[in-house]
Amino acid sequence: MPIDNVLVFAEAFEGKPLSSTLELLTKAREIGSNVDAFYTGADADALAPEFGKYGASKVYTTGDLGGALPGAPAAAAIAKMIEGGTTPDLIVFTQTYDGRDTLGRLSARLDRPVLTNGLDLEADGGVAVGTAIFGGNTLIKTRFTGEGPHLVAIRPKSFAAEEGGGGAAEVVTVEVPDIGVAGAAKIIERHVEERSGPKLDEAPIVVSGGRGLGQAEKYEMIEELAKLLKGAPGASRAIVDAGWVPYAYQVGQTGKTVKPTVYLACGISGATQHMVGMKGAKNIIAVNKDKDAPIFSIADLGIVGDVHKVVPKLIELLKARS
Amino acid sequence: MNVVVCVKQIPDPATPGELDASTKTLRRSGSIILDDSDAYGVEMGLQLADKAGGGEVILVSMAPNNENKGLRTALAMGAAKALLISDEALAGSDALSTAKVLAKAIERADADLILTATESTDGYTGTIPAQVAELLGLPMVTFAKHIEVDGDRVKVQRQTEAGYDEVESPLPAVVSVTAGVVEPRYPSFKGIMAAKGKPVDELKVADLGLDAGQVGWAGARQEIADVSAAEERKAGEIVEDEGDGAERIVAFLEQLKVI
Numbered sequence: 162m163p164i165d166n167v168l169v170f171a172e173a174f175e176g177k178p179l180s181s182t183l184e185l186l187t188k189a190r191e192i193g194s195n196v197d198a199f200y201t202g203a204d205a206d207a208l209a210p211e212f213g214k215y216g217a218s219k220v221y222t223t224g225d226l227g228g229a230l231p232g233a234p235a236a237a238a239i240a241k242m243i244e245g246g247t248t249p250d251l252i253v254f255t256q257t258y259d260g261r262d263t264l265g266r267l268s269a270r271l272d273r274p275v276l277t278n279g280l281d282l283e284a285d286g287g288v289a290v291g292t293a294i295f296g297g298n299t300l301i302k303t304r305f306t307g308e309g310p311h312l313v314a315i316r317p318k319s320f321a322a323e324e325g326g327g328g329a330a331e332v333v334t335v336e337v338p339d340i341g342v343a344g345a346a347k348i349i350e351r352h353v354e355e356r357s358g359p360k361l362d363e364a365p366i367v368v369s370g371g372r373g374l375g376q377a378e379k380y381e382m383i384e385e386l387a388k389l390l391k392g393a394p395g396a397s398r399a400i401v402d403a404g405w406v407p408y409a410y411q412v413g414q415t416g417k418t419v420k421p422t423v424y425l426a427c428g429i430s431g432a433t434q435h436m437v438g439m440k441g442a443k444n445i446i447a448v449n450k451d452k453d454a455p456i457f458s459i460a461d462l463g464i465v466g467d468v469h470k471v472v473p474k475l476i477e478l479l480k481a482r483s
Numbered sequence: 484m485n486v487v488v489c490v491k492q493i494p495d496p497a498t499p500g501e502l503d504a505s506t507k508t509l510r511r512s513g514s515i516i517l518d519d520s521d522a523y524g525v526e527m528g529l530q531l532a533d534k535a536g537g538g539e540v541i542l543v544s545m546a547p548n549n550e551n552k553g554l555r556t557a558l559a560m561g562a563a564k565a566l567l568i569s570d571e572a573l574a575g576s577d578a579l580s581t582a583k584v585l586a587k588a589i590e591r592a593d594a595d596l597i598l599t600a601t602e603s604t605d606g607y608t609g610t611i612p613a614q615v616a617e618l619l620g621l622p623m624v625t626f627a628k629h630i631e632v633d634g635d636r637v638k639v640q641r642q643t644e645a646g647y648d649e650v651e652s653p654l655p656a657v658v659s660v661t662a663g664v665v666e667p668r669y670p671s672f673k674g675i676m677a678a679k680g681k682p683v684d685e686l687k688v689a690d691l692g693l694d695a696g697q698v699g700w701a702g703a704r705q706e707i708a709d710v711s712a713a714e715e716r717k718a719g720e721i722v723e724d725e726g727d728g729a730e731r732i733v734a735f736l737e738q739l740k741v742i
């Protein structure tokens with residue numbers, strides 16, 4: 162039994178919808194009779210055709226937030242829409258920074274519980290969310306028992322995005338009520354770290370490095386290997402925390418979820434928090450000098466060896482081919 | 484400047500818990516420790532109070548059975564005192580209930596800044612900072628990788644997908660910190676001895692003016708409908724590198740037709 166109304170918290174970057182937003186719209190179409198989007202930003206008109214194509218009938222928008230961090234004003238605007246008679250049964254967010262901020266704020270404002278880290282979403286009269294615990298060993302389905310709107314955050318890459326063939330979504334501007342000091346956090350300046358090649362979460366091949374590389378400079382060979390394979394370089398949190406590479410490279414529970422055709426892990430032990438971010442890869446190759454490293458339990462090809470020998474050799478062989 | 488740091492005390496992740504088949508909740512076993520993720524907040528709080536030239540770090544923690552081992556660790560690092568909320572009515576609390584409890588406790592502390600981690604190691608709901616901020620009517624900056632306080636304002640470098648944003652907010656505010664924001668100190672022997680004498684105020688749900696029906700199982704409004712084992716990914720071929728490791732990888736990639 163589908164539910165009636167699903168509202169998707171939609172996000173975009175540099176004028177393009179996030180793939181995770183399109184994934185959510187696709188899923189929402191499957192479980193809800195009507196799907197709308199909610200978007201903060203000045204460019205809702207430009208995005209409305211894309212949102213519509215993936216299933217949104219309307220896109221509610223706050224318009225430009227004047228540099229305010231979106232969480233507080235977005236939550237206030239959604240709450241105001243609900244007061245005004247909009248009746249979503251489910252409001253679904255991607256597990257992103259702004260998604261989480263808005264979800265948390267809205268939960269407190271509406272006094273509704275949240276389910277986060279979702280990998281699956283079901284409507285069986287009510288709403289149930291699938292999550293994984295113990296590093297993905299155990300799957301749990303949790304159902305809301307109280308009144309809606311139910312609030313859920315889903316991890317990127319949980320669903321495939323498919324166009325539904327709808328026309329442009331109708332743009333409806335909504336009011337952001339005055340929330341005083343709660344909305345006072347402002348973005349002063351944005352810093353974008355440039356990187357070339359495919360995006361980490363869209364690349365068909367991901368080559369990741371971990372603490373086993375020994376020192377920051379050795380990460381260069383990961384980048385070189387990734388480039389030769391036309392893939393993206395990634396990292397374990399250990400070397401992100403150590404400052405060797407920017408956070409945007411991190412794969413795992415608190416980083417990106419990747420599902421490439423090939424994931425090549427070099428000097429990564431395979432902590433559960435790392436594995437939840439990459440075990441959806443079609444093929445996993447691991448190089449680690451410890452034959453008991455947990456990463457080998459999920460590797461299709463495991464090389465028990467030294468990254469400083471195997472990786473340079475691999476680079477050499479690939480160069481010889483091209 | 485007074486900094487409140489929310490710290491979760493969790494079962495040592497080195498000894499993972501298990502799911503109780505009858506109640507479908509996590510069975511907590513092993514020793515209780517300070518969540519590693521919160522050590523960054525404690526350190527950040529200590530450094531900011533120090534830089535401001537006065538004020539103290541006050542810990543707030545909700546935990547079963549008046550558990551205080553994790554608090555002692557944070558007190559040994561240098562925090563001045565702690566508020567510990569422990570009550571049978573809190574069993575089964577979800578993120579929102581936990582946030583309601585933390586917010587009420589924070590109100591007692593007269594804080595200029597409230598720090599949390601971005602997500603806890605065992606629960607990782609990751610919404611508590613925003614829920615607490617909303618309940619307190621305060622501004623919030625999440626995912627801080629650098630924090631500076633300048634008078635009555637806080638300047639934060641906030642992690643983003645693409646890099647980071649410089650964000651400014653008036654104080655008081657809630658800020659959630661990522662791992663790596665600072666290097667947490669190890670408690671010194673002197674610190675450990677001093678921690679024994681530091682005050683830990685134990686509070687109940689009623690002391691906070693909360694209704695027991697709002698928290699714990701009653702407040703959660705969700706139930707586990709099903710638990711199942713995930714499809715296991717099997718190990719494939721694991722081989723020692725005998726100088727041919729790279730060749731094997733090339734052959735594997737060729738077979739997949741990706742090169």
Ligand SMILES: Cc1cc2nc3c(=O)[nH]c(=O)nc-3n(C[C@H](O)[C@H](O)[C@H](O)COP(=O)(O)OP(=O)(O)OC[C@H]3O[C@@H](n4cnc5c(N)ncnc54)[C@H](O)[C@@H]3O)c2cc1C
Nearest residue numbers: 371372373397398399413414415416428429430435450468
């Ligand atoms: C709340 C929380 C969230 C987390 N989120 C994430 C996350 O999103 N992503 C993530 O990755 N981690 C995450 N972690 C951290 C995780 O638990 C691990 O600490 C981390 O993944 C370890 O990184 P690593 O494998 O690089 O380092 P290590 O565990 O130190 O492993 C290094 C490996 O390299 C091998 N090695 C050493 N030298 C060589 C050599 N010369 N050649 C070959 N192999 C060698 C060693 O045998 C070892 O297996 C999180 C932790 C917590 C508590």
Ligand SMILES: Nc1ncnc2c1ncn2[C@@H]1O[C@H](COP(=O)(O)O)[C@@H](O)[C@H]1O
Nearest residue numbers: 489490545600602603607608609610611
């Ligand atoms: N029981 C608790 N006591 C104190 N702080 C908590 C508690 N639960 C969560 N927090 C704080 O909120 C953060 C986010 O928690 P969570 O929403 O569980 O991922 C944690 O990292 C802590 O800083």
